[in-house]
Amino acid sequence: MLSDLQTKDIINVFDGKKIGMIIDVSLDREGKIIEMSVQRRKFIFFSGGTVKIKWTQIDKIGKDVILVNVSN
Secondary structure (H helix, E strand, O other): OHHHHHOOEEEEOOOOOEEEEEEEEEEOOOOOEEEEEEEEOOOOOOOOOEEEEEHHHEEEEOOOEEEEOOOO
16 A cells, blocks of 8 residues: 555645655554655755655545645
């Protein structure tokens, strides 16, 4: 499942911008995803870093993208 998610772009519906790609997920004791670590888009001379996105912030998982609602 993680490999399927890692191929999708993460798009913020709040501003329409691409955030990046999933690099890791955090699971609860039952094996459910509670949070995703997303590698921000890299720029020419520096890395964009990572951002944590909670599973509850996901609006829709599509064929090629995951739409999330992150307001900051």
